[in-house]
Amino acid sequence: MRKIVGAVLIGIGGFLLVAAIVAVTWVPGQVQRTPIEIDTTTELEGQVATLDTETQELSETRDVYALSITKSDTEASTDDTVVFTTNTCLNEDLGQPRECYSPAEEDFVVTVSPTDVAATDRSTALAVPTDLEPVEHEGLINKWPFDAEQETYPYWDSTAQVAVDAVFDRTEEIEGLETNVYRIEVRDAPVLVSGLSEEIDGTYDDVKEIYVDPRTGAIVNQTEQQQRFFDDGTQALDLELAFTDEQVATNVADAQDNASSLDLLMRTVPLIGFIGGPLLLLGGLVLLLVGGRNRSATHSGRDSRPMAGAGV
Numbered sequence: 001m002r003k004i005v006g007a008v009l010i011g012i013g014g015f016l017l018v019a020a021i022v023a024v025t026w027v028p029g030q031v032q033r034t035p036i037e038i039d040t041t042t043e044l045e046g047q048v049a050t051l052d053t054e055t056q057e058l059s060e061t062r063d064v065y066a067l068s069i070t071k072s073d074t075e076a077s078t079d080d081t082v083v084f085t086t087n088t089c090l091n092e093d094l095g096q097p098r099e100c101y102s103p104a105e106e107d108f109v110v111t112v113s114p115t116d117v118a119a120t121d122r123s124t125a126l127a128v129p130t131d132l133e134p135v136e137h138e139g140l141i142n143k144w145p146f147d148a149e150q151e152t153y154p155y156w157d158s159t160a161q162v163a164v165d166a167v168f169d170r171t172e173e174i175e176g177l178e179t180n181v182y183r184i185e186v187r188d189a190p191v192l193v194s195g196l197s198e199e200i201d202g203t204y205d206d207v208k209e210i211y212v213d214p215r216t217g218a219i220v221n222q223t224e225q226q227q228r229f230f231d232d233g234t235q236a237l238d239l240e241l242a243f244t245d246e247q248v249a250t251n252v253a254d255a256q257d258n259a260s261s262l263d264l265l266m267r268t269v270p271l272i273g274f275i276g277g278p279l280l281l282l283g284g285l286v287l288l289l290v291g292g293r294n295r296s297a298t299h300s301g302r303d304s305r306p307m308a309g310a311g312v
C-alpha cells in the first residue's frame with residue numbers, strides 16, 4: 001500500500017513541478033498579449049464650447065458625450081500583431097440615444113473623426129507599421145504593456161498625428177484599484193481646425209491624464225482638457241471630457257478579473273508547484289524506500305526460520 005501511495009505522490013509532485021516550470025517559462029509569453037478579438041465601445045462625457053460665428057466668440061458650454069469604438073481585424077492580425085480600427089465621435093447631449101451620427105443629418109454632431117487603422121505589437125502594445133494604415137503610427141495607442149512601469153512612454157496623439165510623451169505622474173486608487181497616472185501635454189501642435197465649410201490651419205492644445213492598471217496595461221479612466229485655435233488666434237473649441245462613472249466601474253471590474261486570471265497562472269500555480277511539488281516528491285520517495293525496506297525485512301525474516309520437520 002505504501003508503495004502505491006508513494007508512486008501516486010511522486011506522480012502528483014512531478015506534475016506540479018512541471019506545471020510550475022511551464023507557468024514561469026512559457027505561460028507569460030502566451031497570456032500577456034493583447035487579444036486579437038476586440039470589440040469595445042468606450043463612453044466619455046463632459047462639456048464643450050464652440051465658436052459662435054456671429055459673435056466670433058466661444059458659445060456657452062453644452063453637455064456632450066463622446067464614443068470611441070474599437071474593433072479588431074482578426075484576419076489581418078497575426079500571432080505577434082493585432083490590427084484594429086477605431087471610430088470616434090463627439091455629440092451634444094440632448095437626451096438622444098448615445099451613438100454616432102452623420103453630421104450631414106444631425107445638427108447636434110460636434111465632430112466625427114475619420115476611421116483610424118493601426119497595428120500594435122501584442123506584447124509591448126507599441127505601434128508597428130502595416131500596409132493597412134493610411135498614417136504610420138508610433139508609440140502606445142489603446143493600452144499600456146502588461147506590468148506597466150512608472151516611466152515615460154511614447155503615446156500616439158490621434159489629433160496631432162504624432163507620438164508624444166506620456167509622463168508618469170503619480171499613483172491613484174480608483175474603486176480599490178491602484179493605477180498609474182500618466183500625464184500628456186501638447187502645446188501649439190499644428191492641426192486642421194473645422195471652420196464653417198472647410199478645415200482651416202490652426203493649432204491644438206491638450207492635457208490628458210490616463211489612469212492605467214499596471215498589471216494588465218488596461219486604461220481605466222481618462223480625463224482631457226482640449227482647446228483648438230485658428231492661426232489668427234481665434235479659439236474654435238474648448239472641450240473637457242472624462243470616462244463616464246459607469247465606464248470606469250466596468251473598466252475596474254474587467255481589470256481586476258483579468259489580473260486575477262494572470263495571478264492564478266503566473267503566481268499561484270508556480271507557488272504551489274515549486275513548494276508542493278518537491279514536498280510530494282520527497283514524501284513519495286520516503287514511502288517507497290520505507291516500503292521497500294519493510295518488504296526486504298519481511299522476506300529476510302521468513303528465510304531465516306527453519307522449515308517445519310527439517311530437524312531429526
